[in-house]
Amino acid sequence: MDAEQILKHHNLKNTGCRKFIISELLNNESALSEHEIKQALPDLFDRVTFYRSLKTLEEKSIIHRIILHDSTVKYAINREALLQDDHAHFHCLKCDSVTCLETAMPAPSGLPAGFTVDSVDVLLEGTCPECKQK
Amino acid sequence: MDAEQILKHHNLKNTGCRKFIISELLNNESALSEHEIKQALPDLFDRVTFYRSLKTLEEKSIIHRIILHDSTVKYAINREALLQDDHAHFHCLKCDSVTCLETAMPAPSGLPAGFTVDSVDVLLEGTCPECKQK
DNA sequence: CTGTGTGCAAACACTTTGCAGGTGT
DNA sequence: ACACCTGCAAAGTGTTTGCACACAG
Numbered sequence: 001m002d003a004e005q006i007l008k009h010h011n012l013k014n015t016g017c018r019k020f021i022i023s024e025l026l027n028n029e030s031a032l033s034e035h036e037i038k039q040a041l042p043d044l045f046d047r048v049t050f051y052r053s054l055k056t057l058e059e060k061s062i063i064h065r066i067i068l069h070d071s072t073v074k075y076a077i078n079r080e081a082l083l084q085d086d087h088a089h090f091h092c093l094k095c096d097s098v099t100c101l102e103t104a105m106p107a108p109s110g111l112p113a114g115f116t117v118d119s120v121d122v123l124l125e126g127t128c129p130e131c132k133q134k
Numbered sequence: 135m136d137a138e139q140i141l142k143h144h145n146l147k148n149t150g151c152r153k154f155i156i157s158e159l160l161n162n163e164s165a166l167s168e169h170e171i172k173q174a175l176p177d178l179f180d181r182v183t184f185y186r187s188l189k190t191l192e193e194k195s196i197i198h199r200i201i202l203h204d205s206t207v208k209y210a211i212n213r214e215a216l217l218q219d220d221h222a223h224f225h226c227l228k229c230d231s232v233t234c235l236e237t238a239m240p241a242p243s244g245l246p247a248g249f250t251v252d253s254v255d256v257l258l259e260g261t262c263p264e265c266k267q268k
Numbered sequence: 269c270t271g272t273g274t275g276c277a278a279a280c281a282c283t284t285t286g287c288a289g290g291t292g293t
Numbered sequence: 294a295c296a297c298c299t300g301c302a303a304a305g306t307g308t309t310t311g312c313a314c315a316c317a318g
Contacts, residue, residue, distance in 0.1 A: 101245065112237065121258075125251070126252040
């Protein structure tokens with residue numbers, strides 16, 4: 001499924017900015033920040049257009065946003081394998097890459113009574129396999 | 135342990151803004167945003183002083199910051215019971231309150247090989263006991 | 269052709285920095 | 294007395310909004 005198909009499938013117009021964002025995210029294992037996305041093709045689209053496109057794609061659940069400890073935001077495509085479960089994110093503190101982990105996180109056990117949990121977000125920080133080899 | 139004692143214990147000067155932030159957080163079960171802290175005593179301190187005080191308190195591990203899904207930031211005091219373990223946070227989507235949960239989160243099992251985890255952050259979203267009763 | 273997306277300008281919110289003056293110890 | 298905190302002004306960054314034009318369907 002490529003960018004154009006994804007957009008058509010969600011009844012979204014097939015515009016340059018959206019196509020570009022989706023392709024970039026599809027081509028990358030890791031989640032990307034706005035700057036990382038733009039790095040691939042700089043200054044072709046306005047910053048505002050970028051934000052609006054990201055918002056639209058997020059609303060349609062084509063992508064999801066990940067907020068890191070330092071408040072920076074990254075985006076990742078919603079791949080089939082990950083769509084169902086709440087999945088964890090791994091933030092490598094050395095190379096700053098963010099990876100979606102397919103591993104389903106264990107349900108929070110021992111939660112105090114009275115809380116109803118709608119969603120669980122897990123952010124792991126540490127060292128990724130690539131950085132570890134050095 | 136009150137605000138002044140805490141400051142002294144960390145070799146920090148006993149200034150108005152710091153004392154005020156610590157007392158507010160001590161008096162509240164839940165984590166507070168900058169605005170929520172200020173609501174109790176508005177405009178007595180400059181916004182910049184607030185930020186600097188928060189940063190200092192965070193560096194000394196007197197408080198910790200919690201980043202919510204919408205990128206808003208809340209602060210909570212580091213209570214003894216919670217200090218050791220990585221603890222989870224619960225964000226009520228109805229009343230917007232954020233609570234530190236003492237429940238230790240289960241270690242992420244089934245993590246793909248090669249990742250070294252330094253810290254785990256868990257943010258639960260849903261309905262808190264107070265909101266549930268209605 | 270029509271509704272939606274885009275670009276530009278501007279506004280807004282949050283956070284940081286520099287500097288002069290004030291305060292805690 | 295001295296180091297450190299504070300307030301003010303200003304700048305930097307991320308994000309949103311309004312409006313006119315352009316483009317996809």
